[in-house]
Amino acid sequence: MIETKTLTCVACPKGCEVTVEYEGDEIIEIKGNACPQGQSYAEEEIVAPTRILPTTIKVKNGALALCPVKTTKQIPLENMFEAMEIIGNKVIEAPISMGDVLIENILDTGADIVATRDMPAEIK
Amino acid sequence: MNKKYDVIIIGAGISGCAVAWKLARYNLDILLLEKEADVATGTTKANTAIIHAGYNADPDKLKGHLNVKGNQGIREVAKKLNIPYEEIGSLVVGLEDDNLSVIDELYEKGLKNNVPNMEIVGKEWLREHEPNISPKAVKALWAPTAGVITPWEAALAMAQNAVANGAEVKLETAVEDVMTEDGKVVGVKTNQGDFEADYVVNAAGLYADEIAKMVGIEKINITPRKGEYYIYDHAKDFAVNHVVFPVPTPISKGIVVTPTVENNLLIGPTSHNVKSKTDLATTREGLKEVYEGAKKLYPSLDLRDTIRVFAGLRAADDSEDFVIEAAENVKGFVNVAGIQSPGLASSTAIADYTAEILADEGLKLSEKKDYIETREEPVRFYEMTNKERAKMVDQNKDYGQIICRCETVSYKEIVDAINSPVGARTVNAVKRRTRAGAGRCQGGFCGPRVVDIIAQELGIDPTEVKQEEGNSQILEYKIKELLGSKVMDNA
């Protein structure tokens, strides 16, 4: 059966309304995107949506109790809570630099968890 | 065994605090008990904050008797204890269609109550002194001795002065029973143990009837009567120079428009009986009534720059009067009940009167030699000029860190509020003492910082810091604490 779905492209803040016609996993037509990014976004969105996961990780001896982190690339939406639990169980010792890999290849997604800021050690 | 007190006072609202303040000057062991985590969390924290001149109360009632005395008393006390108080005067403003003879009647009543310096003023006077008043305003009763006060600061100052003179204050201590022996009071039972005393004063506000029942007094019956309000930011550019009342009608005293001591505009209250003594909810209808009422006096007033809505409960006894008297059936038990408006205005007079009753009951009142009459003024950064601030910071660098941006409250003021006698333990207690969080952002900015300072100073975890009463923790969980369970739910 051919289905159509209207998606809001989130690849950039412009947020084009993209209409996709598809049958199962097969894409028939994509309309409404203002750029090619919108095309691939819509394709993925139908087959298997993925997202960047931004969250925090607990820090020991840091200037702050938490360091913000993210996945280096998008991971499947369905993995989010499992990933949150893994990250939540971890404690990292300061100092940390932006870009430091804190967890490698989380849930075999190919994405690492990296720090998104510098976190100096606590000033005593 | 706990020590034995001369007097235990139940309830640290303005009434209980005033009685403690009054009695602490005598050679007496005094204990003030309060069920909540701070003084002044009952009716005393949510009212119109007016020190009425005294023309309104019925001369035949105790209220009428005590109001004018209290008005005079509070002026002195405010000076000695450094309580913010402004004698801005009040107006009862008659509009074209009102029954204007009521204004003359109030004037006559005022004369009977010995209210000084009242005047009836007309249109021109009103235009000149209240530029924003309704163009329909034609006549008013002006009572220059009325004023506005910070009610919780008044209660706190009195409690602190009592402590300075040797009284004890126990917070989070709820009286559960009054112990009697052979028709005589011997003490109270509380959730923190028993305390013995020869005299017990019942100043429990809304719950005064329940405390009275503990010794078998049935005649007191308190009905909670709700009053709702809007409060505005100081930045509200709208001049109101007096406490402004409408002409009262037989059914309602009407909505007041007044500045507060801190120069926030306050409008309210409504007056409706409610079922529950804990029903402090504001209502859509109530707030509408407040706004419409205020608009009658000030048609150009809008709701922009309001920063909060709130409600308070009057503790109305069936007699519609103060009930301040010794129990007939039990010796040593004194009620200070039914203290609705003008309870605040009358507080010093209520304290004097209660002391007289206790003396009649046999309590010996001999003044202490080393009685401390005054309270040092707490540092109030928001009132200072930049020069004065610079001087303070030079003396102590902890003044250099501002925690509350809207009200300019420094770190030092907050730490002092926590560590001074009758210290703050909750976020609202800090707010009442320092104004941190009372401004336009309502703690959005300083909230997390205040929680942190309270936790540090009291040596507790931030998740234990409360906003006010009972289970009012601000933060329920530490980060990541909820994670495992959620994964289970989603699995």
Next chain:
Amino acid sequence: MRKVKKDLVVIGGGPAGLAAAKTAYDDGIKDVMILERDFELGGILPQCIHNGFGLHHFKEELTGPEYAQRFINDVEERDIEVKLDTMVLDVTKERKVYAMNKKEGFLEIEAKAVVLAMGCRERTSGAIGIPGTRPAGVLTAGTAQRYTNIEGFVPGKEVVILGSGDIGLIMARRMKLEGADVKAVCELLPYTGGLTRNVVQCLEDYDIPLMLNHTVTAIKGEGRLEAVEISEVDENLKPIPETAKTIKADTLLLSVGLIPENELSKKADVVLDERTGGPIVNEGRETNIEGIFACGNVLHVHDLVDWVTEESQIAGKHAAKYIKDNYEKTGSCAELKAGENVSYVIPQKIELEAGDRKRIPLYMRVSTPLTAVDINLYADGEKLYSFSEPFAKPGEMISVPLAQKTLDDLGNVDEIKVDIIEKEGN
């Protein structure tokens, strides 16, 4: 009181202040001081740990802390003086800035130019007057964000969010991911106030219901929040009592609007625009007070930090010009007017010598959402030209260039007006 003199004082070390300081420095003003009341630079960004920043400016997607870090590095690489934990208490129209910190005490700084970059604050429950009790557990979304992302606490676990502004949407996902049950996001209006991408990624991804035309009509609970009552509203936005229902919740987050933080500006007699809540500025972002500039959320609330950066570069550049004394007013002044379906236009006036500029970016917002729009510009009533956009939403700022050439061709203009209306023939 310590007294110092500076060429440029920047109040606020968020993205606006950082970009303004950097630009002025690079334009030759080396005596620059940034005053920031927080313990670190970055403004609101360190707590905005989500991605979605920098797509316009850096052409890549960054998180808030990453975006901030780049500008912090820029400032640190330059000889710009930064005072942290320093609260500015007062500014005068003579450009004296009074500030205070623990280390140095009270400071009086005399500046040749001042950039106001204090950001904004959130509207509170009191300001919107929700009936009911006043328990713990009712807080603004931004405060909850600080607790969750910086301080390390989850305010509660059964959450209702009022208002569909971006912070509310972001916090819905954030609390959900941290294990809370986010029960609903209620929005009074028939459309959301946030970016579409946030509706998709924060609500739809996690099946969090978005209830449009709904509001919280009562707050219940004595100590801690116990429940909220929500109701549908009619077309006049009045709650319909029969639709009221109670949702059990221990936390109510409010995302009901941001207000530019202009208490200091007022002390310097800076005139504010009622529509934006920020100062009235010219195209150099100078306020009515000579030498006092404003940019970022203190000027008008931005949804994207990229525009904050662009605007702050403009402010920094003109502050530098002002200090170097080559800041020329033309003597005539064109006023910008928000026309049909436009809630505001920034700048509010054009009055400077063109110099080498090619265009002036006009920032604006629509009052109501429309699909397929024409953005029409008029000069003294005559149509200049128009742009088409697939849609326009109040939550998303629009930037439209006004070409310098057009202005040159026009000569003297008193008023430029912008309309944003449904495309003809649509």
